[in-house]
Amino acid sequence: MSGHVRHLYVHLPFCAHRCGYCDFVTVVGREGQHGRYVDALLAELELEHGLLAERLETVFLGGGTPTFTDGRELRRLLAALPSAAEVTVEANPETVTPALARLLRDAGVTRVSLGAQSFQPDLLRVLERRASPAVVRRAFYHLRDANFDNISLDLLHGIPGQSAAALAADIDEALALAPEHISYYELEAKQGTRFAHAHGAELVRQAEAMEGYFDLVVERLNAAGYRWYETANFCLAEADGRDLRAQHNLAYWLGRDYLGLGIGAVSTLGDQRRRNAPRLRAYLGSLAGREAPPREVEALDARTRAEERLMLGLRLDTGLPLSEARRSVDDDALGRVERLGLATLSADGNGRRTLVLTPRGRRLGGAVTVELLA
């Protein structure tokens, strides 16, 4: 009997070096362990196989730097993973060679998410990224040459020292590459990190000027024909009938179940969320013995799930069917938010009421969510 989960996440933690602002589960070096790690991933997949539906909709390889993984091991992994309509791999520009691009394409990858972050040399240095702007552009061309027709660029705004002009230049550079998809995040300097220590004061100084950056991003990308479909995500709107939204991530935002494999990977399975311990040695050890890796389990009651539906659903331009978040929404707050012009409530053809944030509401999405929480 097969399971119901249609979305698979696979974590590949290896990186050449750790960028100062990064807060993902990463492992630097340990090149000798890529093979063992892929073995472990496949062993974990074997253990969890029963959860997966016969046909998957999406597979996503995230990191770390998945494309830093030894090529043979990456190929072995991709070959062994179940196929899916969308298979995305995250890539760092400096790892993308014509050979790698072909490897990915040949292994059935349909979509690449390229971590560009910026096209300004000084800002890339602040971020401790290894790629130069030229390398970022070249990586993109290699992917196109390998016939990828769904490429996403990851970009950051709010980088210490980033002027509005530099942000506008980055947007121009990104648009010039005509990617199908753009993720534009505000840089978060986590307190206590090396990065926050080095740049915190500068960020505070710039805070007021940077308030407008998000607007600038939204306006420029909208004007260039990109659909602002999620708080930080944009895709080409006119695409010959193709839905260029990131289908895997969309599954998260729509509250679907997903299985995560690898260290630090999270799965949400009905009323349970579990997170593998972010410890490489323990992970390898457990799976070498065909045992589940150490992990935390969080019970998700109906109310918690409803809160998450609210938090995630409001991120989308399609809004949130209220029936999915009924328990978590304060009705009085709903009225207040509507009156403030931050959200509208509409009924679709089936009479389902859907709460959609207005453009201004989306800019205040976090605050609106908190306001609405019952």
Place this chain on the structure above:
Amino acid sequence: MDQERIRNFSIIAHIDHGKSTLADRILELTNTVTGREMRAQVLDSMELERERGITIKAQAVRVTWKGHELNLIDTPGHVDFTYEVSRALQACEGAVLVVDAAQGVEAQTVANAYLAIENDLELLPLANKIDLPQADAEGAASELAGLVGDTPDHVLKVSAKTGAGVEAVLDAIVERIPPPSGDPDAPARALVFDSSYDQYRGVVAFVRVVDGRFHAREHILAMAQGTRFETEEVGFFSPTMKAADTLDAGEVGYIITGLKDVAKLRVGDTLTTQARPASEPLPGYKDVKPMVFAALFPTDSDEYPQLRDALERLRLNDASLSYEPETSQALGFGFRCGFLGLLHMEIVRERLEREFDLDLLVTAPTVAYSVTTPAGDVVEVHNPAEMPPERERVDEPYVRASIVVPKDGVGQVMELCTDRRGRFDHMEYPSPERVLLVYELPLAEIVFDFYDQLKSRTSGYAGFDYDFAGFREGELVRLDVLVGGEPVDALSLVLHRDEAYARGRALVDRLREEIPRQMFDVPVQAAIGSRVIARETIKAKRKDVLAKCYGGDITRKRKLLERQKAGKRRMKQVGAVEVPQEAFLAVLNLNDTKR
């Protein structure tokens, strides 16, 4: 005891000039306490008194010296308790006026000396701390002599610390202070000069018997209030409670009343027996009215019942503390309390926080205003938010302030007093180095940071004391603070018209800094009636989003939002605007410092 052999006296002094140490030496020297029982400052019993070096409650101790019964009546040292001081002094025939020989005459010395003189007491001037290297016993003696109209060689020179000269003080008390002169055969009359509350025995009255005699198990009438009770016990302190068969004319002691409410027996009342009541009470009783008001709110609104219980308990021992429930839209449930003065307010607040472990928000202190309405009614207003919109006139309480200042600080102090709407009355020169300035000042100007300003402008050298001088008409306005168009009741103030603009501006600026940006523009205004005199706008947030949220961080982001929600719930709601408690605290602190 034969009245001829009784002496009743007080020790009065400026704070820290050594009153309590002198009292300790007297107890030691008269063998009232043995060395083992001796602890420093025996008379100051409350923890807070010991820490602040002030005496809140008057007490009386009986000692014997060379065949005489000496009753030492301890007095509170501060102006807020002037009435209690004056009642305590009325129970005496004499007072020892203590001055630190290294400091000289201070403002409180002057105020206390005047009080003693008003009460017709024999004053024994005393220069203390003569053991200190910087002491100037002769200088202090001549200042004291000048103050009380005596000769410098009559001034006692003592070191209470070492005990030097203390015997001579006791001898002088016997020789120079007259004995009491009541009528032992007349109907009994006793002055209540203080009281305290004992959990098990109820109200304990401290009395000075003027005429006749009191026993245990006797039916008593408090003449001013009409309270009736039966004495459970009479006795005196030596220094602990010692029951006696009688308290006779001229004697000082205690009466255990069995009453369960201190408010039933007020300081200043006259006790007599129901069996043979006196026809006239002793003169001078007055109902003491609170002059300074502030509302107290628990920081955590769940602590309201604890605050109520704590106030009830405090009031058991402090009949001068009054309070009534107050509800503020912004701050919730609390109490508006009336205090005798600023120090009294500080003491109550500290005791609530310390002894009852409460966290309090205290509104800006205000005074009692007397408001005449257009219809001619006169109402007393203790809460700025209740100031009637239509007013014919407003009268505010004034004080007569005595300020002793080193002569090179006179200019700064006069400037401060003028700034605070003070009216110069006169100036005296108690010594070549120091000047006594007497000003009439609105009490409202004192309740802000007057004392701090005075200290800072004179490098800490100025001393200050005051007495109430009645009500005067003032050009007063009510200043309201509006957030998002809604008045914030707890932040309303009554102040002089000339100050409204600067203060409105300061309040608005501070609130703009303290209130976080909301999802909409929030005007913050200061207004007199419908006229806005200062305005700022807290601009709406432009952006508030979680940068990214994927499968791996849903839990963390959800918890972040839940924490933000919990934070919002802790905020106080003013209309649609959420205001953090800290914003109120910041503004209320701003009210503590005027400029």
